[in-house]
Amino acid sequence: xxxxxxxxQVEGKFxxxxxxxxxxxxxxxxxxxxxxxxxxxxxxxxxxxxxxxxYGASKVLxxxxxxxKNFVNQAYASVIAxxxxxxxxxxxxxxxxxxxxxxxxxxxxxxxAGLIDGAVELPSSDFSVKKTxxxxxxxxxxxxxxANKVIALNPNAFGVKENxxxxxxxxxxxxxxxxxxxxxxxxxxxxxxxxxxxxxEIVVSGGRGLKGPENWGMVEELADLLGAATACSKPxxxxxxRPHSEHVGQxxxxxxxxxxxxxxxxxxxxxxxxxxxxxxxxVINKDPEAPFFKVADYGIVGDAFEVVPKIIAAxxxxxx
Amino acid sequence: MKILVCISNVPDTTTKITFTADNxxxxxxxxxxxxxxxxxxxxxxxxxxxxxxxGTVTVVNVGESSTEPTIRKALAIGADDAxxxxxxxxxxxxxxxxxxxxxxxxxxxxxxxxxESIDYNxxxxxxxxxxxxDIPSVSIIKKLDYDGSTATIEREIExxxxxxxxxxxxxxxxxxxxxxxxxxxxxxxxxxxxxxxxTIEAVNVPEMSKISKFETPAPRGSVKLIPxxxxxxxxxxLHTEAKVI
Ligand SMILES: Cc1cc2nc3c(=O)[nH]c(=O)nc-3n(C[C@H](O)[C@H](O)[C@H](O)COP(=O)(O)OP(=O)(O)OC[C@H]3O[C@@H](n4cnc5c(N)ncnc54)[C@H](O)[C@@H]3O)c2cc1C
Ligand SMILES: Nc1ncnc2c1ncn2[C@@H]1O[C@H](COP(=O)(O)O)[C@@H](O)[C@H]1O
Numbered sequence: 352x353x354x355x356x357x358x359x360q361v362e363g364k365f366x367x368x369x370x371x372x373x374x375x376x377x378x379x380x381x382x383x384x385x386x387x388x389x390x391x392x393x394x395x396x397x398x399x400x401x402x403x404x405x406y407g408a409s410k411v412l413x414x415x416x417x418x419x420k421n422f423v424n425q426a427y428a429s430v431i432a433x434x435x436x437x438x439x440x441x442x443x444x445x446x447x448x449x450x451x452x453x454x455x456x457x458x459x460x461x462x463x464a465g466l467i468d469g470a471v472e473l474p475s476s477d478f479s480v481k482k483t484x485x486x487x488x489x490x491x492x493x494x495x496x497x498a499n500k501v502i503a504l505n506p507n508a509f510g511v512k513e514n515x516x517x518x519x520x521x522x523x524x525x526x527x528x529x530x531x532x533x534x535x536x537x538x539x540x541x542x543x544x545x546x547x548x549x550x551x552e553i554v555v556s557g558g559r560g561l562k563g564p565e566n567w568g569m570v571e572e573l574a575d576l577l578g579a580a581t582a583c584s585k586p587x588x589x590x591x592x593r594p595h596s597e598h599v600g601q602x603x604x605x606x607x608x609x610x611x612x613x614x615x616x617x618x619x620x621x622x623x624x625x626x627x628x629x630x631x632x633x634v635i636n637k638d639p640e641a642p643f644f645k646v647a648d649y650g651i652v653g654d655a656f657e658v659v660p661k662i663i664a665a666x667x668x669x670x671x
Numbered sequence: 672m673k674i675l676v677c678i679s680n681v682p683d684t685t686t687k688i689t690f691t692a693d694n695x696x697x698x699x700x701x702x703x704x705x706x707x708x709x710x711x712x713x714x715x716x717x718x719x720x721x722x723x724x725x726g727t728v729t730v731v732n733v734g735e736s737s738t739e740p741t742i743r744k745a746l747a748i749g750a751d752d753a754x755x756x757x758x759x760x761x762x763x764x765x766x767x768x769x770x771x772x773x774x775x776x777x778x779x780x781x782x783x784x785x786x787e788s789i790d791y792n793x794x795x796x797x798x799x800x801x802x803x804x805d806i807p808s809v810s811i812i813k814k815l816d817y818d819g820s821t822a823t824i825e826r827e828i829e830x831x832x833x834x835x836x837x838x839x840x841x842x843x844x845x846x847x848x849x850x851x852x853x854x855x856x857x858x859x860x861x862x863x864x865x866x867x868x869x870t871i872e873a874v875n876v877p878e879m880s881k882i883s884k885f886e887t888p889a890p891r892g893s894v895k896l897i898p899x900x901x902x903x904x905x906x907x908x909l910h911t912e913a914k915v916i
Binding site for chain 1: 801837891897
């Protein structure tokens with residue numbers, strides 16, 4: 352029995368969500384009285400792999416095969432399942448990222464394991480795990496009754512916790528079936544200068560109240576100053592003012608940042624569904640009756656075109 | 672070309688979510704059910720790909736007879752026929768296994784799902800079907816083209832996109848961008864009544880998980896209002912009080 356955590360690399364680096372998954376997996380291993388190994392696929396320098404020790408992994412299996420350079424969920428799932436067998440792991444932890452969502456279900460089927468997607472807490476003694484449901488309108492406490500278990504952890508749910516451990520790096524080269532490589536990655540386009548929305552700690556979001564795409568300059572400036580990602584309501588992306596990838600809510604991305612700033616968004620139930628698990632919510636809206644104020648921590652009733660520049664100026668002063 | 676589209680029957684997006692029986696059951700009283708919004712996107716793309724006699728679209732739902740109005744809605748949007756696998760959808764593993772078993776005995780070129788069902792938000796079913804059938808799966812796609820044997824697919828990744836090419840059969844879960852959701856017209860609604868809807872029995876699947884309880888998020892304290900004239904105070908409060916910047 353042991354716990355295995357999959358550490359997703361992006362261009363050879365680990366993101367915060369990976370360290371969070373390792374922190375969670377370490378706490379889970381401690382709770383189960385067992386050890387934690389990690390599995391890394393793709394080219395990652397040993398110095399980067401060593402970072403995993405900081406958060407409690409005592410071993411990392413590194414798989415560097417050329418044909419596994421790009422993420423292909425079918426092949427990666429096989430490798431992770433092989434690693435779980437090798438490590439005698441009965442619990443596999445991953446991040447509930449875009450790639451994680453395509454990977455965890457395949458790993459679960461391979462291991463005949465029950466799967467919790469979107470976990471937000473450690474399991475209780477009977478292996479019940481709290482997860483988000485109904486697009487953030489509720490939580491479902493789900494009990495895994497299978498012997499093997501897979502957990503996909505929501506970003507920002509557990510936090511990064513240091514737990515320095517000596518880590519051993521071990522090369523691992525399981526066989527990869529060619530049929531596992533039937534999907535081929537042709538191109539990857541990544542905006543490197545932008546904070547990605549699902550794992551952003553701060554999100555600045557704009558709605559129809561901003562009148563048009565030409566007014567997003569102040570949203571972006573505020574986001575830049577805060578190191579935040581930008582988001583929008585559905586009508587804004589429907590009108591092509593902003594890309595679909597920024598649309599949050601019930602039919603967009605569900606997010607749970609530490610701080611969500613909503614500018615000119617009314618707070619319709621479908622919008623709230625995707626953002627209400629944010630830790631702190633700030634609402635700027637000229638209508639005091641806007642439903643969003645009911646779920647806000649801080650509110651400013653006023654015209655965004657006057658309020659936001661003031662906030663930007665104050666933030667610049669604050670940062671010195 | 673034959674396309675299978677998986678549709679789930681979910682509470683309307685405006686539903687106020689409440690629970691009964693000591694928070695162990697979802698309260699279905701007065702709830703309106705709809706085709707999962709992402710599945711409408713998947714279905715609409717499937718119909719587009721088959722336009723002009725290029726193929727047929729079958730929809731499948733794992734559900735009890737109460738889901739039939741939702742299945743008829745999918746037929747009204749433009750699916751050619753439908754299959755209901757007669758069982759309450761226990762969890763994603765159960766649902767995916769049922770659909771995979773059905774797909775094994777019927778030849779489909781591709782299977783399309785929604786990115787997630789808006790009730791339990793698993794994002795699990797598509798990739799599980801792929802694994803049960805041992806074929807590729809691509810999750811959270813925003814573009815899908817097909818030339819009869821090779822699919823070109825764009826999927827979302829953190830801060831960008833990835834373009835993949837897939838040969839042969841595959842499963843994909845569709846998000847916004849893949850298609851505009853089609854709205855049924857009068858002719859569609861009329862013809863949906865007579866389109867074939869077959870019911871088949873479920874296979875046995877071991878239990879993997881069960882929901883033991885629901886919780887609703889803790890209510891937030893009341894909002895602290897800052898006058899617009901002194902909007903700059905927000906920064907101090909976020910720094911010293913909320914400690915988030
Ligand atoms: C099936 C379905 C799914 C949906 N899914 C989603 C979803 O995932 N995400 C989503 O966001 N929506 C979703 N919606 C749409 C949702 O119901 C609302 O229509 C939408 O959220 C409204 O967007 P908005 O708040 O930007 O626009 P509006 O509702 O038009 O609100 C604009 C707000 O801006 C304020 N305002 C105007 N001018 C100013 C100013 N100068 N300064 C400050 N404030 C100003 C107004 O007071 C108003 O409150 C969905 C709807 C359906 C039916
Ligand atoms: N009961 C069901 N019957 C048919 N398809 C389903 C069912 N539940 C989920 N799906 C499909 O799987 C997708 C993802 O669902 P989920 O994994 O539950 O988030 C949905 O968008 C549907 O396409």
